[in-house]
Each structure stands twice: as C-alpha cells, then as structure tokens.
Amino acid sequence: xxxxxxxxxxxxxxxxxxxxxxxxxxxxxxxxxxxxxxxxxxxxxxxxxxxxxxxxxxxxxxxxxxxxxxxxxxxxxxxxxxxxxxxxxxxxxxxxxxxxxxxxxxxxxxxxxxxxxxxxxxxxxx
Ligand SMILES: [Zn+2]
Numbered sequence: 001x002x003x004x005x006x007x008x009x010x011x012x013x014x015x016x017x018x019x020x021x022x023x024x025x026x027x028x029x030x031x032x033x034x035x036x037x038x039x040x041x042x043x044x045x046x047x048x049x050x051x052x053x054x055x056x057x058x059x060x061x062x063x064x065x066x067x068x069x070x071x072x073x074x075x076x077x078x079x080x081x082x083x084x085x086x087x088x089x090x091x092x093x094x095x096x097x098x099x100x101x102x103x104x105x106x107x108x109x110x111x112x113x114x115x116x117x118x119x120x121x122x123x124x125x126x
Contacts, residue, residue, distance in 0.1 A: 045115035046108045053107020057100035064092045075100060 003010055006023035015025045063069045070093055074082065079093030 042112060042115045042119075045111035045118075047111070049107035049109070049111020049114070050104045051107070053110070054100050054104035056107070057103025058096075060103065061096035061099055062092065064089055070096055 002013060002025065004018040004020060004023055004025060007018060007021045009018055009020040011018060011025045017023065018025050058072065058075065061069055061075060067089060070079075070089060074089065074093050075096040077093075078097045079087070079090035082089055082093070
C-alpha cells in the first residue's frame with residue numbers, strides 16, 4: 001500500500017496512477033529504485049565485461065612466427081619499447097592491442113546488455 005503524493009488517497013501498489021486525481025502513483029518510487037539498481041548493476045557489469053573482454057582478447061591474440069604470442073607489456077605499449085629486430089614485432093603488437101581493445105569494448109557492451117536483462121528480471125519480480 002502507498003498513498004498518492006498529491007491527494008493522499010490510499011492506493012494499491014499495482015496502480016500506476018492515482019484513482020482519485022490521476023497523479024503517477026507508487027510506480028514513481030519503484031522506477032527510482034530500478035534506476036538506482038540499474039546504475040550500480042550497470043557500472044559493475046560494464047567494468048567486469050570490459051576486463052573479461054580484454055582478458056579474452058589477450059588470450060586470443062595472434063602468435064608471431066618464432067616468437068609466439070607477445071607478452072602483455074609489449075601488447076599494452078603497442079610495441080613502443082621494442083628496439084632493434086624487436087621492432088619487426090610492432091605490427092603484431094598493434095594487432096594484438098587492437099584485438100584486445102575490440103574484445104574489451106565488446107565485453108563492455110555485452111556486460112551492459114546483460115545487466116539490463118538481469119535488472120529487468122529483477123524488477124519484474126513482485
Ligand atoms: Zn491522488
């Protein structure tokens with residue numbers, strides 16, 4: 001049970017609008033709650049998805065002939081600190097970096113979508 005904010009009429013929680021004056025009823029409170037739940041869910045899910053995506057992207061990076069997969073520091077700096085013959089690895093480092101970046105963005109988007117689905121499920125519970 002809750003009361004209309006405008007005219008204090010007692011309303012059932014299922015009512016979206018006050019039966020007396022038409023003012024948006026209890027729903028406005030629950031929308032606020034969903035909003036709060038969504039933002040905290042959202043932030044965590046996006047961050048988690050981003051990290052997970054970056055991790056998967058790092059694991060999925062292409063390996064270079066004779067060298068194998070590049071270490072994380074080389075990938076993150078896009079080969080900037082490579083010297084001498086190591087500079088031949090710069091394109092591979094950039095490619096690995098781009099893959100990692102794409103995966104982290106995909107992960108963030110995936111996390112965002114997932115959090116929306118979770119919040120909707122959560123919110124649809126009575
Ligand atoms: Zn009212």
